[in-house]
Amino acid sequence: MIRFNKWLVPTLYILFLMLPIYGLLSMSFKTTNEILGGFSFFPQEFTLANYKVIFTDPTWYNGYINSIIYVVINTLVSVTVALPAAYAFSRYRFLGDKHLFFWLLTNRMAPPAVFALPFFQLYSAINLFDTHIAVALAHCLFNIPLAVWILEGFMSGVPKELDETAFLDGYSFWRFFIRIFIPTIAAGIGVTMFFCFMYSWVELLLAKTLTSVEAKPIAATMTRTASSSGYELGLLAAAGSLTIVPGAIVIYFVRNYIAKGFALGRV
Amino acid sequence: MARIRFRDVRHAYPPPKGQEPVYALNEINQVWEDGGAYALLGPSGCGKTTLLNIISGLLTPSEGEILFDGKEVTDLPTSARQIAQVFQFPVVYDTMSVFDNLAFPLRNRGMDEKLVQQRVEQIAEMLDLTDNLKKRASGLTADGKQKISLGRGLVRSDVNAILFDEPLTVIDPHLKWQLRSKLKELHQQVGVTMIYVTHDQVEALTFAEKVVVMYEGIVVQVGTPVELFNHPRHTFVGYFIGSPGMNVLPCSIDGGQPVFGKNLLNIESRIKGQLQGKLEVGIRPEFVEFSDDGIPVKIEKVEDLGRYQVLTLTHESEIIKMVMAEDQTVPSENPRIQFDPHHTKIYCDDWVVEEAVNE
Ligand SMILES: Nc1ncnc2c1ncn2[C@@H]1O[C@H](COP(=O)(O)OP(=O)(O)OP(=O)(O)O)[C@@H](O)[C@H]1O
Numbered sequence: 001m002i003r004f005n006k007w008l009v010p011t012l013y014i015l016f017l018m019l020p021i022y023g024l025l026s027m028s029f030k031t032t033n034e035i036l037g038g039f040s041f042f043p044q045e046f047t048l049a050n051y052k053v054i055f056t057d058p059t060w061y062n063g064y065i066n067s068i069i070y071v072v073i074n075t076l077v078s079v080t081v082a083l084p085a086a087y088a089f090s091r092y093r094f095l096g097d098k099h100l101f102f103w104l105l106t107n108r109m110a111p112p113a114v115f116a117l118p119f120f121q122l123y124s125a126i127n128l129f130d131t132h133i134a135v136a137l138a139h140c141l142f143n144i145p146l147a148v149w150i151l152e153g154f155m156s157g158v159p160k161e162l163d164e165t166a167f168l169d170g171y172s173f174w175r176f177f178i179r180i181f182i183p184t185i186a187a188g189i190g191v192t193m194f195f196c197f198m199y200s201w202v203e204l205l206l207a208k209t210l211t212s213v214e215a216k217p218i219a220a221t222m223t224r225t226a227s228s229s230g231y232e233l234g235l236l237a238a239a240g241s242l243t244i245v246p247g248a249i250v251i252y253f254v255r256n257y258i259a260k261g262f263a264l265g266r267v
Numbered sequence: 268m269a270r271i272r273f274r275d276v277r278h279a280y281p282p283p284k285g286q287e288p289v290y291a292l293n294e295i296n297q298v299w300e301d302g303g304a305y306a307l308l309g310p311s312g313c314g315k316t317t318l319l320n321i322i323s324g325l326l327t328p329s330e331g332e333i334l335f336d337g338k339e340v341t342d343l344p345t346s347a348r349q350i351a352q353v354f355q356f357p358v359v360y361d362t363m364s365v366f367d368n369l370a371f372p373l374r375n376r377g378m379d380e381k382l383v384q385q386r387v388e389q390i391a392e393m394l395d396l397t398d399n400l401k402k403r404a405s406g407l408t409a410d411g412k413q414k415i416s417l418g419r420g421l422v423r424s425d426v427n428a429i430l431f432d433e434p435l436t437v438i439d440p441h442l443k444w445q446l447r448s449k450l451k452e453l454h455q456q457v458g459v460t461m462i463y464v465t466h467d468q469v470e471a472l473t474f475a476e477k478v479v480v481m482y483e484g485i486v487v488q489v490g491t492p493v494e495l496f497n498h499p500r501h502t503f504v505g506y507f508i509g510s511p512g513m514n515v516l517p518c519s520i521d522g523g524q525p526v527f528g529k530n531l532l533n534i535e536s537r538i539k540g541q542l543q544g545k546l547e548v549g550i551r552p553e554f555v556e557f558s559d560d561g562i563p564v565k566i567e568k569v570e571d572l573g574r575y576q577v578l579t580l581t582h583e584s585e586i587i588k589m590v591m592a593e594d595q596t597v598p599s600e601n602p603r604i605q606f607d608p609h610h611t612k613i614y615c616d617d618w619v620v621e622e623a624v625n626e
C-alpha cells in the first residue's frame with residue numbers, strides 16, 4: 001500500500017504535466033479540419049503534412065534559424081562576459097562589491113517590456129534594428145546578471161588555493177583561467193548556458209519588437225498564422241512541438257550538471 | 268636555492284569599511300638560511316599563513332622588502348619566484364590524472380619528458396602513490412589528494428624553498444607520523460630550505476632544526492627546541508612550548524631579587540637597575556621541587572601520566588604546576604616547594620630580563 005502511494009503521486013503529477021504536451025503533439029499530426037471537428041485522443045487521419053510545410057516553407061523554417069542564431073550569440077556573449085566578472089566577485093573584495101552584485105540582479109526584476117521602447121529607439125538609431133545581434137544584446141541585459149550570479153556560486157565552491165597552486169606551479173593568470181579554472185567549473189558553465197539559452201529562447205516581447213523580417217523569431221511567426229484560410233491550427237501545433245525540441249536537447253546534455261547545480265545551492 | 272631575508276616587513280589586510288587597518292604581521296626581520304629546516308609555530312591567527320604567502324609572492328607586503336640571496340623580489344610574481352607551497356587542505360587539478368598532477372610543475376618549467384617520468388615515479392614511490400598514477404585525481408580520498416598536493420610540492424628539486432602550511436591536518440595520525448619522517452628524510456637528502464607551519468609543538472619539535480615562534484604578528488623567538496625550552500625569551504614561548512607550559516607568576520623586585528608572594532626567590536645573578544612595567548617570574552614545572560623550607564603550597568590535584576606525575580598546587584590564589592617522577596611521593600603535611608635558581612627567569616612586560624640570564 002505504501003509502495004503504491006509512493007508511486008501514485010509522482011505518476012499523476014507527471015501525467016498532468018505531460019497532458020498538454022501530448023495534446024500539442026497529437027494535434028500536430030492531425031489535419032486542421034479534424035482539430036476543428038472535435039476532440040479526439042489519437043489522430044484519426046495521421047498526417048505529416050504540417051511538418052512538411054514547416055520544413056519547406058522559408059517563412060517558417062527561417063523563424064527557427066533566426067531564433068537559434070540570436071539565442072546562440074546571446075548565450076556565448078553572456079557566458080564570455082560573465083566569466084571574468086563572476087571571477088572578480090568570487091575572488092576579490094572591492095569597494096561596493098555587494099551593492100553592485102545586488103544591483104545586477106535587480107535588473108532582472110523589471111519586466112522586459114520596460115526596456116522594449118528604449119532598445120527599439122537605440123537600435124533604430126544605430127542601424128541594428130532587425131538584426132540577430134540586436135536581440136542577442138537586448139537579452140544580454142537580463143542574462144549577464146543571471147550568468148554572473150550562477151557562475152559566482154560555482155566559482156566560490158572552488159578554493160582559492162587552486163588558483164594559488166597554479167601560480168606556484170608556474171602558470172600565468174590567463175593560462176590558469178583558461179586551462180585549469182574553466183574546465184574545473186565546466187558544470188557551472190553548462191548550467192549557466194542552459195539558463196541563458198532557455199530565457200532567450202522563450203522571450204518573445206523584446207525579440208518581436210526589435211525585429212521585422214530579417215531576424216524574425218519563430219514565436220513571432222507563429223502569432224501571425226491567421227492566414228486567408230483561417231487559423232491553421234495543425235500547422236501551429238507542429239511549430240509549437242518543434243519549439244520544444246532545442247530545449248529538450250539542451251536539457252538532455254546538461255541534466256547531470258543541473259542536478260549538481262541544485263546541490264550547490266545556486267540556480 | 269636561496270637565503271631568504273625579510274627586512275622590516277609589515278602587512279595589513281584591507282580593513283572593513285571605516286576601520287583602522289590591523290597589522291597581521293608587524294615588523295618581521297628574519298633570515299631563513301639556505302637549506303634550513305624550519306618550523307613556524309604559533310597559535311591560530313598569529314600570521315603564519317600570511318608570512319608564507321609573502322614568501323611565495325601570493326601576497327605583497329604593505330611595507331618592507333623580501334630578498335632572495337640579496338636580490339630584492341618583493342614585487343616579483345609568484346610564478347617567477349620558484350617556491351613550492353603545500354596548503355592545509357588538498358588542492359588537485361580535478362581534470363588531470365594523478366601522474367599529470369605530479370608532472371605539472373616540472374612540465375611547466377620545460378623539463379625533458381623522460382626526466383619528468385623518472386622524477387614523478389620517484390616521488391610517487393615515496394608517497395605510496397604508484398598504484399594510483401593512472402587514476403583521475405578527483406577520484407581519490409582526502410588522504411590521497413593531500414599526498415598529491417605534497418608530491419607536487421616536493422617534485423621539483425630546483426626550488427628556492429618548500430613551504431608547508433599545516434600539510435598533515437587531513438591525514439590520519441598513523442600516516443601523519445610516517446609522512447613527517449619522510450619529509451625529514453627528504454630534507455636530509457636534497458637539502459632544500461623547508462618551512463613547516465604548524466600549531467602542534469610536537470610536530471614542530473620533531474621536524475625542525477630551528478623553530479620560529481610567532482605571536483600576534485611578530486616573531487618572538489627563533490631557536491633550537493632545546494633553547495626554546497630552556498630559555499624562553501617571551502612568556503608566550505614559555506606557555507606554548509612544553510607540556511604543561513611554564514608557570515608565569517606575578518612578582519616584585521627587592522634588592523635585585525624577585526619576590527613572589529612573601530617569598531624571596533634565588534636567581535643566578537642579581538637584577539641591576541630599575542624595571543618599569545609588569546613583572547613576572549617564570550619557572551618550568553620540571554624545575555619545581557619539594558623542599559623543607561620554601562614556599563608553602565596546597566596540593567589541589569595529582570595526575571599520573573605514566574612516566575611522570577603532574578601536580579596542581581596553589582599558593583594563595585596563584586596556581587603552580589609541577590612535574591615529578593613517578594616514583595617520588597608527595598609529602599603528607601605542610602608541603603613546601605622551591606624553584607631551581609638556574610631556571611628561574613624574570614619577565615618584564617612579557618619579555619625576559621636579560622641580566623638574569625647572563626651569568
Ligand atoms: N584575506 C584576509 N582578509 C582579511 N584578514 C585576513 C585575511 N587572511 C587573514 N586575515 C587575518 O590576518 C591574521 C593572520 O591570519 P593568518 O591566516 O596568517 O593566521 P595563521 O597564523 O595562518 O592562522 P591559522 O593557524 O588559523 O591558519 C588573522 O587575524 C586573520 O583574521
Ligand SMILES: [Mg+2]
Pocket residue numbers: 315316317432
Ligand atoms: Mg593558516
